[in-house]
Amino acid sequence: MEEKRLTKEEIRQALIERHTLPVQERLERARVAIAGLGGLGSNVAFFLARIGVGHLHLIDFDRVDITNLNRQQYFMRHIGMYKTDALREELEQINPYLEIVTDRVKVSQENLASLFAEDGIICEAFDDPEAKAMLVNGILEHYPGRLLVAASGMAGYGASNEIHTRKVGNCFYLCGDEASEAGRDRGLMAPRVAICAAHEANLITEDMINQEIFNEEA
Numbered sequence: 001m002e003e004k005r006l007t008k009e010e011i012r013q014a015l016i017e018r019h020t021l022p023v024q025e026r027l028e029r030a031r032v033a034i035a036g037l038g039g040l041g042s043n044v045a046f047f048l049a050r051i052g053v054g055h056l057h058l059i060d061f062d063r064v065d066i067t068n069l070n071r072q073q074y075f076m077r078h079i080g081m082y083k084t085d086a087l088r089e090e091l092e093q094i095n096p097y098l099e100i101v102t103d104r105v106k107v108s109q110e111n112l113a114s115l116f117a118e119d120g121i122i123c124e125a126f127d128d129p130e131a132k133a134m135l136v137n138g139i140l141e142h143y144p145g146r147l148l149v150a151a152s153g154m155a156g157y158g159a160s161n162e163i164h165t166r167k168v169g170n171c172f173y174l175c176g177d178e179a180s181e182a183g184r185d186r187g188l189m190a191p192r193v194a195i196c197a198a199h200e201a202n203l204i205t206e207d208m209i210n211q212e213i214f215n216e217e218a
Helices: 008-019 021-029 039-050 064-068 083-094 129-142 190-209
Strands: 031-035 053-057 097-103 122-126 147-151 162-166 173-175
Touching: 008 021, 008 122, 021 147, 021 190, 039 083, 039 190, 053 083, 122 129, 122 190, 129 147, 129 190, 147 190, 162 190, 173 190
Parallel strands: 031 053, 031 122, 053 097, 122 147, 147 173
Antiparallel strands: 162 173
């Protein structure tokens, strides 16, 4: 069966019918960076691509592994591919007209300021606690007026409603239950990780629609 390819205008009109023109225009103007393309980041990217966010910046240095398939938005054909390439391929199947920029690098204190210079919203989606802390501290130092959404606590299969979104600072929010850690008897599983990712994506969406994307002068 031949794959149907929609035009840019067809996709845009369909989104406008669902979202209204003013909302869609705000989504199209937004610039969102996703740091880490695992269970959180790949799901956040899928959510934002589906609503037509115009500019996505995908950052990860890792490759897809078989152990990723239990919770991340990849398939067997992606094993061995860089996550930036695999996720871009998937998102272009949803909407080939999005502006997607990829950086296959490990975020560090040295490259953080330049890496996120063009992004109005930053989504932290790392697994490693030290990497999370480094990114959060760096963004708060260099770009304190930009929306920063981070995550903490989504392991296992506990109550869905324990995952919440909490405002930590002026432009800094934390999603998760802020307690559960991945371990031998409490792994990272697709449903709960996706709930946390949805919290992140929903907050980002709310900010874009309300036009509360702050710049450096804010």
